[in-house]
Amino acid sequence: MPLIKIRDLHFYRGDRAIFEGVNIDIHRGKITAIMGPSGTGKTTLLRLIGGQLRPDKGTIEVDGQDVHKLSHRDLYELRKRMGMLFQSGALLTDLTVFENVAFPIREHTQLPESMVRDLVLIKLQAVGLRGAHDLMPNELSGGMARRVALARAMTLDPMMIMYDEPFTGQDPISMGTLVNLIHKMNDAMDLTSVIVSHDVAETSEIADHIYLLSAGKVIEQGSPVQLKRSTSQWVQQFMQGLPDGPVPFHYPGNTLEQDLLERKDAV
Amino acid sequence: MIETIRSLGRWGLGSFERLGRGHLFLVKILMGIPELFLRFSLVIQQLYSVGVLSVFLIIIAGLFVGMVLGLQGYNTLVDFGAEESLGVMVSLSLVRELGPVVSALLFAGRAGSALTAEIGLMKSTEQLSGMEMMAVDPIRRIMAPRFIAGLISMPLLAAIFSAVGIYGGFLVGHGLLGVDDGAFWSQMQVKTDWYGDILNGVLKSVVFGVVITWIALFEGYDATPTSEGVGRATTRTVVHSAFAILGLDFILTALMFGG
Ligand SMILES: Nc1ncnc2c1ncn2[C@@H]1O[C@H](COP(=O)(O)OP(=O)(O)O)[C@@H](O)[C@H]1O
Numbered sequence: 001m002p003l004i005k006i007r008d009l010h011f012y013r014g015d016r017a018i019f020e021g022v023n024i025d026i027h028r029g030k031i032t033a034i035m036g037p038s039g040t041g042k043t044t045l046l047r048l049i050g051g052q053l054r055p056d057k058g059t060i061e062v063d064g065q066d067v068h069k070l071s072h073r074d075l076y077e078l079r080k081r082m083g084m085l086f087q088s089g090a091l092l093t094d095l096t097v098f099e100n101v102a103f104p105i106r107e108h109t110q111l112p113e114s115m116v117r118d119l120v121l122i123k124l125q126a127v128g129l130r131g132a133h134d135l136m137p138n139e140l141s142g143g144m145a146r147r148v149a150l151a152r153a154m155t156l157d158p159m160m161i162m163y164d165e166p167f168t169g170q171d172p173i174s175m176g177t178l179v180n181l182i183h184k185m186n187d188a189m190d191l192t193s194v195i196v197s198h199d200v201a202e203t204s205e206i207a208d209h210i211y212l213l214s215a216g217k218v219i220e221q222g223s224p225v226q227l228k229r230s231t232s233q234w235v236q237q238f239m240q241g242l243p244d245g246p247v248p249f250h251y252p253g254n255t256l257e258q259d260l261l262e263r264k265d266a267v
Numbered sequence: 268m269i270e271t272i273r274s275l276g277r278w279g280l281g282s283f284e285r286l287g288r289g290h291l292f293l294v295k296i297l298m299g300i301p302e303l304f305l306r307f308s309l310v311i312q313q314l315y316s317v318g319v320l321s322v323f324l325i326i327i328a329g330l331f332v333g334m335v336l337g338l339q340g341y342n343t344l345v346d347f348g349a350e351e352s353l354g355v356m357v358s359l360s361l362v363r364e365l366g367p368v369v370s371a372l373l374f375a376g377r378a379g380s381a382l383t384a385e386i387g388l389m390k391s392t393e394q395l396s397g398m399e400m401m402a403v404d405p406i407r408r409i410m411a412p413r414f415i416a417g418l419i420s421m422p423l424l425a426a427i428f429s430a431v432g433i434y435g436g437f438l439v440g441h442g443l444l445g446v447d448d449g450a451f452w453s454q455m456q457v458k459t460d461w462y463g464d465i466l467n468g469v470l471k472s473v474v475f476g477v478v479i480t481w482i483a484l485f486e487g488y489d490a491t492p493t494s495e496g497v498g499r500a501t502t503r504t505v506v507h508s509a510f511a512i513l514g515l516d517f518i519l520t521a522l523m524f525g526g
């Protein structure tokens with residue numbers, strides 16, 4: 001049975017459809033990537049899975065529980081077992097790196113200080129930032145902040161981690177570090193990983209399965225190899241990063257002539 | 268024309284919806300208060316940043332308001348040969364009205380705006396969302412302690428304001444204008460009523476504390492998560508708090524002293 005089961009998901013922002021009938025299965029122990037152009041609703045999907053947003057139609061089950069039918073308390077219990085890495089890292093700016101990683105432990109357990117310390121240092125060691133435990137979040141680079149956030153997401157030993165655009169805006173070295181970390185964590189800790197991204201190369205390197213989203217629907221899914229071999233023009237355009245193709249360069253609207261003429265009429 | 272009516276309607280609906288959200292927010296905060304007794308250290312931290320950091324401003328403002336009251340009061344009273352009553356005049360003005368109201372206005376500008384900016388920034392940097400995903404409810408962890416801190420700080424600050432103000436009035440009245448100090452203090456003690464004046468003043472400032480902190484927290488929590496949005500929310504906190512303080516002060520005064 002998949003860990004996350006999304007069925008017939010519909011979600012609207014005002015009149016605009018973000019999702020119209022999305023079905024996704026995320027299997028245990030695997031790295032599943034959800035890809036698509038910016039603005040397709042990848043972040044929105046993670047928030048729906050985490051229960052921060054409510055679907056207009058359809059269901060999302062995590063570990064057999066319908067996320068949006070849970071009581072407040074049960075939802076919070078479930079979230080203790082879901083880690084999420086926000087695009088910005090979302091570290092608490094008034095706490096040190098150490099206190100940020102210790103935060104979930106202090107909030108959810110009554111462990112003695114010496115054990116909190118050991119746990120935090122082990123997690124920071126795993127992301128290579130034990131030496132940085134005294135720094136404040138504003139003293140970290142973007143890549144370091146994401147690694148601290150990763151350490152923090154791991155502290156409660158969750159069953160899964162969701163990564164929102166982990167590679168965006170990273171230099172090649174920290175990109176490589178993050179790719180390795182995500183892969184290593186997934187295997188070493190028996191995690192289920194969900195990566196949301198539009199970085200094709202890095203993501204296909206580690207993903208076991210990829211879903212491609214566009215215009216509110218899953219338009220293709222399969223292993224990275226299968227997707228690269230896909231005959232769909234859209235998939236080829238996205239996987240190879242071609243500027244124009246079935247996905248138009250222009251945002252839909254009037255033709256250029258119409259806009260220019262209208263302008264002239266108005267003057 | 269139709270468009271005007273339509274936008275008026277939209278604005279009206281929007282305002283009511285926001286009012287509704289604000290009240291739900293308050294209810295959630297109130298439900299989070301009981302567990303704070305187990306983690307009172309969270310409140311202590313906030314008492315410092317909400318209350319203690321406002322003390323200096325309150326003392327300076329109280330001193331000057333009191334001194335001005337002393338000057339103005341003396342000029343009026345001396346015409347009736349009643350300058351001995353300066354103490355009563357200063358203390359009643361401060362304890363009943365100026366203490367709660369002026370300190371509340373200052374509190375809204377100092378602590379209220381800071382709260383809105385802090386919460387709005389936490390929202391726009393996804394810290395609140397991040398907390399939710401760590402299974403920590405930001406309303407209980409972040410809002411409730413600040414709410415209690417505001418509620419406790421406001422009456423204490425108003426008391427400090429009034430006390431310093433009375434002393435300021437005394438400095439001017441006795442030191443500068445030569446009012447008899449015995450008369451100043453004894454008349455004040457006789458004419459200032461514990462229940463009628465002091466308790467009512469304290470009650471006012473508790474109400475103001477609740478309203479200001481509520482507005483400040485909600486504006487931050489509801490802010491558009493951009494730097495511009497947080498800036499606008501901060502302004503709204505100060506403006507809405509000022510209206511709320513002045514309006515409520517009239518109502519409370521009418522109820523307490525009107526009869
Ligand atoms: N709070 C919001 N209010 C209204 N629209 C939003 C909000 N958040 C996101 N959107 C819209 O929803 C769409 C999907 O956003 P998002 O999930 O962030 O896309 P992605 O992460 O794939 O880039 C975007 O077009 C965005 O404009």
Ligand SMILES: [Mg+2]
Binds near residue numbers: 042
């Ligand atoms: Mg996104």
